[in-house]
Amino acid sequence: MKIIKICLLWAIFSATSVCSLAQELTNERAKWFTDARYGMFIHWGVYSGAEGVWKGERHRDGNNYAEWIQYRNRIDQKEYLTLLDRFEWDRIDPEKWVILAKNAGMKYVVITAKHHDGFALWDSKANSYNVAQFTNPQRDIIRELAAACKKHGLKLGLYYSHWIDWEHKYGWDHTKEITGLSNENYDRYWQEKVIPQMRELLTGYGPISIIWFDMWINHSQTVVSKDQLMQLKGLIRELQPGCLINSRLGLSLQEDSDIDFEELGDNQLGNMSRNFPWQSPATVADSWGFNRLDTEWKSTSTLLQSLIGNVSLNGNFLLNIGPRANGEVPYEISQRLLEIGDWLKVNGESVYGCGAFTLPKDQHDWGKITFKKTGSGACLYLHIFNYPLDKQLNITGILSKPAKVYFLSDKNKTPLSLNHITALTTIKLPSNSPDPYDPVIVMEYSAFPDVSEGLAAKNIEGGFSLTPYNLNVPSENLKISERNRLGTVPPHCIVKEKTIFKWKIFADKPGIRAFDVSYSYQGAKLKNMIVLKAGQKTINYSILPTGKTVVEPGENYLADNYKSNRIGSIDFPGTGFYEIILEIDPEENEEINFQWLWLK
Numbered sequence: 001m002k003i004i005k006i007c008l009l010w011a012i013f014s015a016t017s018v019c020s021l022a023q024e025l026t027n028e029r030a031k032w033f034t035d036a037r038y039g040m041f042i043h044w045g046v047y048s049g050a051e052g053v054w055k056g057e058r059h060r061d062g063n064n065y066a067e068w069i070q071y072r073n074r075i076d077q078k079e080y081l082t083l084l085d086r087f088e089w090d091r092i093d094p095e096k097w098v099i100l101a102k103n104a105g106m107k108y109v110v111i112t113a114k115h116h117d118g119f120a121l122w123d124s125k126a127n128s129y130n131v132a133q134f135t136n137p138q139r140d141i142i143r144e145l146a147a148a149c150k151k152h153g154l155k156l157g158l159y160y161s162h163w164i165d166w167e168h169k170y171g172w173d174h175t176k177e178i179t180g181l182s183n184e185n186y187d188r189y190w191q192e193k194v195i196p197q198m199r200e201l202l203t204g205y206g207p208i209s210i211i212w213f214d215m216w217i218n219h220s221q222t223v224v225s226k227d228q229l230m231q232l233k234g235l236i237r238e239l240q241p242g243c244l245i246n247s248r249l250g251l252s253l254q255e256d257s258d259i260d261f262e263e264l265g266d267n268q269l270g271n272m273s274r275n276f277p278w279q280s281p282a283t284v285a286d287s288w289g290f291n292r293l294d295t296e297w298k299s300t301s302t303l304l305q306s307l308i309g310n311v312s313l314n315g316n317f318l319l320n321i322g323p324r325a326n327g328e329v330p331y332e333i334s335q336r337l338l339e340i341g342d343w344l345k346v347n348g349e350s351v352y353g354c355g356a357f358t359l360p361k362d363q364h365d366w367g368k369i370t371f372k373k374t375g376s377g378a379c380l381y382l383h384i385f386n387y388p389l390d391k392q393l394n395i396t397g398i399l400s401k402p403a404k405v406y407f408l409s410d411k412n413k414t415p416l417s418l419n420h421i422t423a424l425t426t427i428k429l430p431s432n433s434p435d436p437y438d439p440v441i442v443m444e445y446s447a448f449p450d451v452s453e454g455l456a457a458k459n460i461e462g463g464f465s466l467t468p469y470n471l472n473v474p475s476e477n478l479k480i481s482e483r484n485r486l487g488t489v490p491p492h493c494i495v496k497e498k499t500i501f502k503w504k505i506f507a508d509k510p511g512i513r514a515f516d517v518s519y520s521y522q523g524a525k526l527k528n529m530i531v532l533k534a535g536q537k538t539i540n541y542s543i544l545p546t547g548k549t550v551v552e553p554g555e556n557y558l559a560d561n562y563k564s565n566r567i568g569s570i571d572f573p574g575t576g577f578y579e580i581i582l583e584i585d586p587e588e589n590e591e592i593n594f595q596w597l598w599l600k
């Protein structure tokens with residue numbers, strides 16, 4: 001047991017991606033979760049009746065979170081409840097949401113059983129501020145949803161706002177930062193409402209697969225105590241040992257590592273592969289609860305690529321719907337969900353049960369790779385977000401030759417024409433993409449494929465973009481500056497002393513290749529040199545001042561100029577691996593900003 005915990009801790013802290021270990025390190029309880037990959041979040045409650053507007057005024061916060069309207073627009077509770085008059089109870093049917101989730105290819109549903117407003121969507125005996133008290137005939141949305149999930153084979157998760165509760169006299173609400181709230185009184189809320197309500201949810205509704213807490217800061221920064229959180233967690237472990245708990249419970253890993261998955265920030269997608277289960281909660285526009293002022297709908301491709309991007313890093317994607325007060329799911333949401341669902345009906349094999357492969361996350365500029373072990377072999381799924389104009393798909397870094405290559409949508413598995421030399425696999429694509437969003441190619445391997453580490457990939461134009469981000473051996477000492485000045489200044493490496501950059505590429509044919517370098521130099525010295533070495537040859541190139549560029553006309557708004565310079569050509573006499581070495585040694589430590597080396 002202890003060993004498992006140490007492993008888990010290690011996995012949480014380790015930032016590296018060792019995909020073959022991913023499933024082993026995932027705890028047993030979360031196995032279904034990491035297989036499922038895609039779930040539905042539902043934000044629905046009294047606030048849905050306001051639609052993000054109160055007495056003609058929009059929700060008072062930049063983030064559009066319509067479920068916060070009671071707090072933001074300072075609505076007192078009695079008036080808030082009048083929103084229930086807008087609900088069309090005979091049209092509200094949670095089974096419809098579950099059917100949508102099912103058709104969307106989602107494997108689990110997480111609903112706001114109680115959001116920050118403190119209003120329970122079930123017939124709570126512990127607290128009368130609940131849906132049954134305000135409906136006739138009485139409704140229990142959680143019971144209805146649980147039955148529908150069971151009927152359609154989806155797992156059920158419950159969002160429960162444990163920290164914030166605007167209904168209970170002693171619950172937390174941010175204005176209590178002004179008025180104060182004693183620990184004793186907060187514990188009254190905890191023992192009178194949180195614990196009994198959680199007990200109800202965990203005993204009366206069949207298996208609960210996730211409790212989704214929502215305290216995004218550590219308890220030490222607010223009124224909740226560690227003991228209270230441990231009590232709550234203990235209750236879940238006791239009553240439903242199979243239930244997963246997300247990281248927004250509010251305990252730090254140092255205090256307690258026994259959480260089941262990490263929840264990233266709202267709409268925060270993964271940026272690195274992890275071996276510990278994790279998930280991004282996301283919206284289709286901005287708000288979680290229905291907001292009629294929402295307009296910035298993400299496209300189907302954007303959402304699908306977010307899902308695939310997360311899966312390619314061992315992550316899950318929890319996509320939200322905010323049904324209206326009549327139970328309807330906004331068309332802009334259901335349409336996108338069903339489009340993704342149709343795609344998953346054909347391509348689900350590349351998502352469910354899949355995870356990260358060992359290559360770096362941004363290795364290929366045409367898309368993402370998801371991975372699955374199959375018996376003694378393995379499958380790589382190539383998700384082509386950007387269909388190459390020359391119909392050549394380059395996969396850099398895999399040393400094994402695939403046994404079979406075909407489109408996942410092709411039931412006959414017609415082999416695609418394939419060329420494999422050492423570390424480069426090239427697939428000839430048909431002129432028309434078989435899918436408008438993400439055509440998927442399966443590469444089947446008879447054993448776990450060998451990978452060549454530290455290779456820079458051949459990109460979609462057939463060249464190599466060599467940057468501080470794809471060095472052969474990553475270096476922590478480099479001073480990297482992200483893009484700035486509205487992006488006019490690209491990401492670059494600030495070089496003040498002698499610096500050697502090394503990359504490795506695989507040349508799939510011999511030939512002469514031209515080298516360009518992009519840099520900015522704002523000094524005035526004329527003797528600075530770039531030294532480039534590749535394939536036994538050296539090129540010396542003078543660095544000259546690059547001057548400025550105008551960002552906006554007429555505003556005297558200037559930025560350093562980054563320019564591409566042809567520095568020469570080098571013959572690569574044979575097929576094989578080449579090391580490319582670039583040396584910059586600034587005179588008198590005067591800053592030279594290196595952006596990239598391009599060869600083709």
Ligand code: JFZ
Pocket residue numbers: 065067068214216264265266281288
């Ligand atoms: C919380 C809720 O307040 C919100 O209403 C919604 O339910 C969402 C899913 O979760 O909002 C958050 C949570 C975390 C952060 C920001 C807003 N965060 O980590 O920055």
